[in-house]
Amino acid sequence: MTPKTKNKKIFAIKGTKDILPQEARKWQKVESVAKRIFEVYGYREIRTPIFEATELFEKGTGQTTDIVIKEMYTFTDKGGRSLTLRPEYTPSVVRAIIENRLYLQPQPQRFYFMGPMFRYDKPQKGRYRQFHQIDIEVFGEKDPAIDAEIVEMAARLFKELNVVDVEILVNSVGCRNCRPPYLEELRRKAGEYIGQLCADCQRKVVTNPLRIFDCKVELCNEISRSFPNIIDYLCPECEEHFSRFCSCLDLYGIKYTVEPRLVRGLDYYTKTAFEFVSSKLGAQDAVLGGGRYDDMMKAFGGPEICGIGFAMGLERFISVVPFEEKKEDFLYLAHMGDRAKKAGMELARFLRQKGIECLIEYKERSLKNQISRANKLGAKWVLIVGEEEVKKGRYQLKNMATGLQEEITKEEMPSILLA
RNA sequence: GUGAGCGUAGCUCAACAGGUUAGAGCACCGGACUGUGGAUCCGGAGGUCGGGGGUUCGAGACCCCUCGCUCACCCCA
Structure with missing residues (x-):
């Protein structure tokens, strides 16, 4: 160390933090319970590299998403390749499945994964630049019963760790057949009120009209209540899928709320979308979010295999899990x-x-x-x-x-x- | 990227209206007590008052810049 740099302290990078032993105990607990539950449902762990070709996320996550536009940790390695620290997990799994020809094995296939993700966001409560997710994905099962199974499995995890005050929101975002006409109708309707909407929402009318629904400005909120719901525009196939999904949830006795305003931020979702939200989390209240992505595998040049999964934010989850203090025993x-x-x-x-x-x-x-x-x-x-x-x-x-x-x-x- | 609030010891916080050597509690280390813990008492260590510049006879305090943290927006886990 040179005299000049001697006194300069080095801190953890903005949006990252150390998990100290007392806190790490909680992580171990959550990870082990999750693992045990997933394995019982037939899921197996898969681990993929922490960075990938930038292109993977541009194609998989979607070029129009904020994640790709402004939140990726992208760098060039010494060989001139553009690499990106993964901002989410699904594209990596899809890549691994295609690359290793896993789709040739009996389907459906169930995977789980835990690890860090990276997004260049501005940190706030429940949001970090390096954060951790537990992800699960199922490939090759079209039946809506699987949609319900993963919701039930998530609910079990919450229950085993005594997490209460969680609401389960479900919706269908349609498919490539019924969503475009719905969006058209939504734009048309929003256009009628354009003058009364806030500046943000006026922009959203063009870019992403679904987002108007979760605007916090009261007038926008009020106006958007009169907008059409996607549920009413679903094609017969999607409608059937959604109603069977709901009846499976009923069968399991899962309490949920149909939230037609629920839109997941990523481009690739089709049909089922769901979210677990906690009232204890502040502005970033989604602990777990997921849905179906039937077209993604094909879009990557793989076979036409559907997928569905969810991602749970570990920092957020752990902050709502009640822990008993463990007594030392040494x-x-x-x-x-x-x-x-x-x-x-x-x-x-x-x-x-x-x-x-x-x-x-x-x-x-x-x-x-x-x-x-x-x-x-x-x-x-x-x-x-x-x-x-x-x-x-x-x-x-x-x-x-x-x-x-x-x-x-x-x-x-x-x-x-x-x- | 935009906005707001906050930065004094390891932690929680003091320091009148700008005035000497920046204090306290908790925690830490040691002693009272050399083979027996928690309580008490005594002592010790610990600070570039986030950093830089400015105003002033004098700045922890006032002004400017900067960095960091926190919360919120956008968006997401």
Whole structure:
């Protein structure tokens, strides 16, 4: 380090943050529960690279989306290739499936994935530049029952982690046959009120009329209530799909709200769209969002295989999961004198082999000091190893909660400590 | 990218109207107590007041710039 840079502190990049041990515990918990549930539904983990060819997202996510237009971490590598840190996961999975010819295996295929995503957004509550998602995708199943299955699976995950105050919103965004005429009609209708809409919405009439529905300006909101709903414009196939989807949800006893104003931001969605929203999250209230994308695989030059999936924002999810504080359960090994220290090190090794979490102090400290530290660290047990104990082969085991102490041998330790 | 609010010790916050050497609680380290924790008492360490410039006899405070954080918009997980 040169003298000049010595004092300059380096901080985590804007929109990124460290997940410290206490917080990481929560992540581990959520990840393990999610994994267990997904596996039970027949999903298998798939891992793909963290960066891809920029083109993958331009084509897969859609050139008209904000993600591609202004939010991608794109850079050129030393070979002159344009690469992008993945802003979402679905295009990568689709790519992997085509590349590895996974579509030749029996369908449907179910995948899950967990990992970081990157979007160059301005950070705010529940939104980070590096954030994490748990994603699941199913390929090759057209039946709307699968749409309901993944909603039910997500609901189970929420329930197992005691997440309440979550509302499930569902909608159908139609397909390439029925959506264009609907959008036309929406534009026409919005055009009638153009003068009364806010500047943003006037722009949306042209760019993305569906977005007018979630404008926060009251007048826009009021006006848009009279606009046609996509539900009423669905083609027979989409309508059938949607009603069967809903009746499957009913069968599972899932409570949901049909929200005709629900539009997912990505270009590739068709038919089913859904979102889990929490009232506890502030402005960014969507914890989980997903839907069907029947045309994507084909658009990538793959076979005509439909897909459906969801993405859950882990930062957002974890912030609404209630966690019990986990009690520490470890043994602190206190020692006095050089011989005892060596004996203690061997004992610690023995205990760890047996699966007992064990801390040993390497600095010479008074017994009092060591026990005090053990207390602060939350040790459940203190094992006292002094010259006398080493000589006798019998050690003092102190229970920190009760303060009681007993004399035990090395052989007796595992059964007592693991009880 | 646009807008608003906030930056004083590891954390939470003080410091009148601009006035000496920027304080307190919690946390940390040590001692009282050399083989027994939590309580108490005593002591210690810890700060370029986010950074730079300006006004002033004098700036943590006032002005300008900048950086960072937070929240909101756009949009999304």
